[in-house]
């Protein structure tokens with residue numbers, strides 16, 4: 001049993017089993033790096049039994065929408081979302097990658113119509129689940145999710 005490095009939270013969400021190094025991207029993809037006023041902790045490279053190491057994000061008094069849960073699955077499909085109430089885990093969600101990913105990550109192709117000022121939101125088709133690979137529905141280029149700028 002590893003030491004508890006950050007205290008348990010009373011209410012909110014714990015995103016656990018994030019691949020090491022991706023915790024900050026999880027915070028960014030949820031747009032919590034600014035404008036989120038509650039306590040937010042990021043643990044990086046925590047010892048874990050299931051993975052060798054993992055990152056954990058704990059957000060007090062935060063409930064994720066379905067769209068937010070889906071966006072986490074793009075960069076951390078192995079993560080577990082724990083809903084915390086009164087210090088207890090009341091729900092544990094495994095992630096499922098959706099078939100299409102809309103408005104979560106930008107297309108890295110600078111010439112793509114989604115990057116030329118047109119009012120179109122980035123849209124990708126998931127062409128591979130593990131490792132996650134996305135295909136832009138506009139320029140049709142393929143990208144590994146781990147290579148994307150978040």
Ligand code: CTP
Nearest residue numbers: 007008009010014016058080082084087088089
């Ligand atoms: N946690 C927390 N605050 C709480 C309850 C749990 O921060 N009040 C955190 C735990 O530290 C852990 C995660 O939420 O990182 C999941 O908790 P729990 O289900 O109790 O742990 P495990 O059984 O180890 O989870 P798993 O089986 O998903 O590995």
Ligand code: ZN
Nearest residue numbers: 107112136139
């Ligand atoms: Zn594109």
